[in-house]
Amino acid sequence: MNIAVLSGKGGTGKTTVAVNLARVLHCRYVDSDVEAPNGFLFLQPDIQDKADVSVQIPQIDEQRCNYCLACVKHCQFNALFGTDSSIVFFEKLCHSCGLCSLVCKQNAIKEVPRRVGYVEFGSSAGAECWQGVLIPGEPVTGPVIDALKARLDGDLSIIDCPPGSSCSVVAAADKTDLALLVTEPTPFGVHDLHMAVQVTEKLNLPRAIIINRSEGQDAIIQDYANATGIPIIGRLPFSLEAAQIVSRGELLVDKEEWRQRFQNLAEAVRELIACTS
Amino acid sequence: MHLLIVSGKGGTGKTTLAAALAQLSGSEMVIDCDVEASNLHLLLAENDLQRQQFSGAKIAKEQANDCRRCGLCTDYCRFGAIHDGQVDSNLCEGCGVCVYVCPENHLVLTDMVTGTCVLSQTSNGLMSRAEMEPGAEGSGKLVTEIRRQGRLAVPNAQLTLLDGPPGLGCAVIASMTGCQLALVVAEASLAGLSDARRILALLKQMEVEALLCINRYDINLEASLEIEQLCDQQQIPLVGKIPHDPMVRRAQRHNQSVLEYPTSPAAQAIFALWKELRSRIAKQGGSIE
Structure with missing residues (x-):
């Protein structure tokens, strides 16, 4: 079972949701936002294995x-x-x-490898943590994301996807079982949520919305959810304190009040898993 | 002068700042390079003047004639995008290997529409932007296309302001190419620091002069200080520090520019930032009124 966490808009809290959810679900965390991977800052895993990612390029004789x-x-x-x-x-x-x-x-053409990134495999609090990292200057993310996805084995994994709605998001979310769409109750948030929803439609993924920085009613997202029939399975309230905790690279679930929120979210995700499988 | 606003990390405030700078600078051409999740038009665009489909990628298509299921296409496709002569459009990169190896001429390469290029009117001038097809290949090509559209629409723009995409892949590289100046918007957090480092490395490689500002610096003063030290080490001018300000959230909720609240601390910091930025642009030889 692979769960993709995506958002369209950057900075809506994908990584915050993904790392904290992975911690309460005791499952594997996979950072496929290879252009800006940040999950390991929170999970601080011990790295056990590392591999270069190379692509084949022509060498002309x-x-x-x-x-x-x-x-x-x-x-x-x-x-x-x-x-x-x-x-x-x-x-x-x-x-x-x-x-x-x-x-x-x-x-006259021989193919030779060229390094474009690397993948790392480690563990934190007894759960596996994987990440892919693209070398700055490399334009193509697909091979690094594919190197991560090739190792998925069916164990419950949370895949932290890149922002946007391009082929990188497709590479990360393709052939997953469920998409969690993290959004925020602003016009930008809902505009980009719709972009992410269209990608999940293309990939035929079941999906659910999580509202981050919720302000209670979140009418702008609620209206969208009603119109599209996509369920909202959780709300994380806006909190300056949470922003500060996240900025320090700390896990929200280490704070009691937030732990409960993520446990509730994990429960909602478990129900969804039961429905989709 | 082409000035790009970038960040590496998403959600650090690029678009909020870009909208404010577009207003302050009176820039005649604004380009929203975040074609995958474009938002700047929500704040700035008044009406669309022109819409044009853009084919920025190719895709293999099956022909009507019979496929013998020889499997050569499947064997040679490196993207796992073709099985039993059926193309998976999500995975096909349009390289043409299947077309070349097919003994039956069952396959052809066709142009694929990857987005719509839009030219919009803003209160100061024009905006060039795109609506990318969800999941499309070639976001970098689409960025290059709207930059071309921008140059054609306003050939001698004194200042072209570009709102960049997050990350540092092909769309970011396409946004950076040929820019004289880049303003990095760093968020005062560990993640913000890590991504600022990576985007600065890319700017250095691309030989684009970098400036940096810290957004919501007071959320984490320690991380903010570390970003300042990074600027010192790399001799990157720090051109502004914007405080956390609930008015920004309020503006975002109501789809307004922060400058609608001119006395707010964030707007005040952006005024100061613009003053500093303007003198840097002048130093670079750009002229703005």
């Missing part, structure tokens, strides 16, 4: 190349540029699809 430019013509990502006497490769545009080496009749 100029001795063999006859500059037919078939590779240049076939590349859909403009990662290769050529003239009748040279070929230039732009590694950051490459998607590692392998088409250039397939089309090369001279066998």
Whole structure:
């Protein structure tokens, strides 16, 4: 059972919800926000294993190349540029699809690995913690997210997804079993919640809304939930104190009053799991 | 002069600040580069002048003719995006490997609409923005496209203000390319510090001059101090510190700019920040009235 935590808008409290929920559920936490991974700051796991994530890129043997430019013509990502006497490769545009080496009749293209990030595996309070980290300057997040997801084994895992609604979110949330949508009761919050909802629709995921920084009625979100039929399964109240606790990298569940809130949320999530499986 | 507002971490206040700076600077062109979750238009856009679909990616499509299920496409696709000749549009990256290996011409590459580029009117000028298709590939290309649209609409903008996306992947890199100046909005928290470090590393690589401001600095004075020390070490000018202010939340709830509450502590800090920023822009050779 894999639960994706997403939001559309950044900074709505995805990581706060994901780490605290993982702690009360005693389950695995997976940080797939590889551009800005922050979950480990809260969980402080002991790292037991680390692996580089590499992608395959072409290396052109100029001795063999006859500059037919078939590779240049076939590349859909403009990662290769050529003239009748040279070929230039732009590694950051490459998607590692392998088409250039397939089309090369001279066998002049060999694929070699290039490191784009790493994954780390550890544990905190007896539960597993995983994260992926993209190296600054690398544009493509998919391979790092895939390296995490390839290790999922069916044990209950909470997947902390990136913000936004692009292919990174798809990579993180695809083939999960349930999406928890964290939002805040503001016009920005509901606008971006709708973006996230559309992604979950595309992926056919059951979903539920969690309102962070709730102010009680949260009419703006409540109206959206009513209109779309997506249930609201929890509300975390707005609190300056909570903001301060989170800013220090501390877990909210270490405070009694918040522990109870997250236990209630965990109960609601367990019910959803029972319904979806 | 292209000035980008970025943060690494989401929700640090980029858009709130961008809206205020757009008003203060009178910038004729504002670009919302957060195409995956764009919000700036909610505050600034008055009406849309132009909408145009943009195809920023390709996708493999099945043809009507029979597939023999030879499985070559499945074997060669590195994205696990094709099975029994059926393309999974969520996973297809449009590379064309399946089209190339298919002996039956069962597959073709087609253009995929990845978003709609929108040109909107603001009170000061124009805004270039996009509505990305949910889950689409190529958010970076869409950013490049709306930046192009912005340049075409206002060819000689004195100041182009760009509201950046969170993170530091392709959309952020596309937003940064060719900018002269970037203002990092760092949140006074451990996570904010960690992400500010990463975005500063990227700005350095991309050779974009960085400035930094701390938002809600008084939420965590220790983290705020650490961010200031980071600025010292890396010789990044600290151009402002904005306090936590309940009026910002109030403005957000009512979809207003913070500047609607000009006496609020946050608005006051943004006025001071703008004064500092303006002199930095002037130093960079940008001219603004």
